[in-house]
Amino acid sequence: MLSALKNTLLTGRVIPSYILLALSYFTLCLLLPANQATLEKYNLTSSEYHLLIVTVVLPRIAIWGLAFLGYARLSQYARSIGKTPEGGNFRQLAAGFGWLAWSLPVTAITTTVFNSLGNQSGPNHAGVIIVNYVNLILPLIAFTLIGGATRGLINRAKFKFSANNIRGILICFLLTGVTYCFIIFRHFDHTTITSSSNSFFMPAWLVLLTVTIPFIYTWFIGILAAFEITLFSRKVGGVLYRQALGNISLGLTAVIISLIGYQYVAAIQTPDPYANINFASAVLVFFRLMAGLGFLAVTAGAMKLKKIEEV
Amino acid sequence: MAGNANGSIYDQVVKVTNVYLGPATERFIARQVENHLQKAPEELTKADLLSLMDWIKAGVSLLTEDSGIVEEYMAELRKLGEPANGES
Secondary structure (H helix, E strand, O other), X not given: OHHHHHHHHHHHHHHHHHHHHHHHHHHHHHHOOOOHHHHHHHOOOHHHHHHHHHHHHHHHHHHHHHHHHHHHHHHHHHHHOOOOOOHHHHHHHHHHHHHHHHHHHHHHHHHHHHHHXXXXXXXXXXXXXXXXXXXXXXXXXXXXXXXXXXHHHHHHOOOOOOHHHHHHHXXXXXXXXXXXXXXXXXXXXXXXXXXXXXXXXXXXXXXHHHHHHHHHHHHHHHHHHHHHHHHHHHHOOOXXXXXXXXXXXXXXXXXXXXXXXXXXXXXXXXXXXXXXXXXXXXXXXXXXXXHHHHHHXXXXXXXXXXXXXXX | OOOOOOOOHHHHHHHHHHHHHHHHHHHHHHHHHHHHOOOXXXXXXXXXXXXXXXXXXXXXXXXXXXXXXXXXHHHHXXXXXXXXXXXX
């Protein structure tokens, strides 16, 4: 009874937060002035521009909803297993997932506000820098928590990676990190490392130390967590438990890969003064959809696990 | 406490169930015994097995639509109720 009340309160806190953030974002997108460069490029009126924005914003808000739902369900499951040996790991996993859910609206709202300020008063270097760090810090916290949880689960079960697993992790990490550095630093002024004439508006050395390396570190933690939860879900005992955990593992892996892919493509794009419709934006939409499906799978898995604790 | 050379009946039920419910096993069995048989898990006896199996089957049927898994699980539990070699 008490646990049911706690669960209701938890969902009760998460869902109103989501609704408030979604409404704030929707209102901002409708009220903030249209991007002049985009209006001119595509020959749009301000109303047409805002109508187009709504078609982008609504699916994005729906994906946030799935993320918050997944967070609420995972938290409920973690609470339902309380002080059991794996309870702490699932609580940490839910907390990391919560940071991921919150990171979606926070980064979108921050980006929208600073982009709008830039539209009104010319290039907004401070805004770009702040948005870059917000995009970095929230997933860094989320992946660190998720990674700690997945590491705890496999350590407790004494599962170990095979040599092929380790090779796979290294190849993923190297491919992501090296190609990212190659693409990022191609656009830099190589004659001096102190020039800020680049898409980050910061000297190359500062970008390397405070953006590039932390981003690659975050992705590595994320990739490792995806491998760890997959390993745990495949090797843990219990056919029915494995099936439920498999949904969480699949969903979490999809969310982590989509977030890394999204950050990757967003970071290597050269900023334009207007909203561009190109191959990169199509790839970003693909990653958003992938994240949405991932959040859905996590929700389904958490509900199945919780049902095991209820019957 | 009910016990034999292979451990108590509760331990044997947990061992069989672990194949299906993994880390959730002990909590699941303890809930079935406490809530439906109104006794502590360590007080479980062979005489309770049939009744416990009914509750377990009802619970597991809510977790999966795969009747093959449920039947296989029940068959494993049924074996625990059969007399061991040399037992009359």
